[in-house]
Amino acid sequence: MRRSYSLVWLAAVLAIVPHAAATSPERTLVVVNRGVQISEEIAEYYAHRRKIPPGNVCRIRAPRKEQITRREYESWVEPGVLKCLSAGDFKERIDYIVTTKGVPLKISGAGNASVDSELTLLYDKLNGKEHPIEGKVRNPFFGQPSAVFDKTRFGMYLVTRLTGYSLQDVIGIIDRAQQTQNRGLVVLDGTNWGNQMGERALANAARILPGDRVRYENELSPTYDVRGVIGYASWGSNDKHRLAEGRRDPGFEWLPGGIATAYVSSDGRTFEEPPKDWRPASWQERDKFWDHSPQSLTADLIHEGATGASGHVYEPKLDGTPQPDLLFPAYLQGRTLAESFYLSIRYLSWMNVIVGDPLCTLVPLQQ
DSSP states (O other), X not given: OOOOXXXXXXXXXXXXXXXXOXXXXXXXXXXXXXXXXXXXXXXXXXXXXXTOOGGGEEEEOOOSSSEEEHHHIIIIIHHHHHHHHTSTTHHHHOXXXXXXXXXXXXXXXXXOEEHHHHHTTHHHHHTTOOOOSSSOEEOTTTTOTTSOOOHHHHXXXXXXXXXXXXXXXXXXXXXXXXXXXXXXXXXXXXOSSSOHHHHHHHHHHHHXXXXXXXXXXXXXXXXXXXXXXXXXXXXXXXXXXXXXXXXXXXXXXXXXXXXXXXXXXTTTXXXXXXXXXOOOXXXXXXXXXXXXXXXXXHHHHHHHTOSEEEXXXXXXXXXXXXXXXXXXXXXXXXXXXXXXXXXXXXXXXXXXXXXXXXXXXXXXXXX
């Protein structure tokens, strides 16, 4: 099933969409866990490829593990990044913060959240505004498709992560982000049994996107083996039919710049690779858990060839996941990867992690 507005209508929409925020490397801060080899190697490669100034590499000392406590976050991660942002004119110059594999991923216990989602609030903190530790914070940039991102207006940084199962996976992300073209299909894989809120967002995305750029399915059978994919939204392992078939990835041919999101509560819980024979399972099959959950993994999409993807370190609830009817129109209209994802996420200080080069944009095709 496929629906779209006319190309004339789309052209009118594109005419009123603001230009993406400046994507200058000088506006990007790269966070490294000092002494962690893969973190150092990723930062070095990314800084070279994106021509990030050496002074924009922020080296912190933090525990060498994915999950940390709130006390460890407040003792090691946050102070280290705040120190970098407080130097010179960095507080006002920086728009994007990029964490690297080896920097802690998630904060457990009271006020659990992703590290990256907490770091979005540092602009407010530097200006003397505090937020409660427990619970989520409304994202002021959510649902603002006509607004140019301005951290002074929205009180936040845009934070993404360069990570995957391996250094090679991350190098692939970085390289593909600089080979993009604005072409290919957005695959919207719904079901006819899924939560109505999620299904409405998929159907709405299908209506908004031009017909020759979208493949929308809401049948029982999952969508596999599509060529030329630039975007993908699905229920992941929450699709009971995909779960029954035991597939870890959709078998796509991804185009450079392809991004993905899923309605899955723990897909960003780890970026440590499970055994080759591991498959997502039901919550009743505890012997098949990987890092305390049986659910599908964001890292599998990166490993397969996606250039960016969202995930969740703990349960975000459905309204805390990226909304595809905001995400994909923004991305296809020229927003950066970071802007597109944060436009589509309701909350900060929450469970979301965005994998990818924040500066990645789809380069217009030559006419």
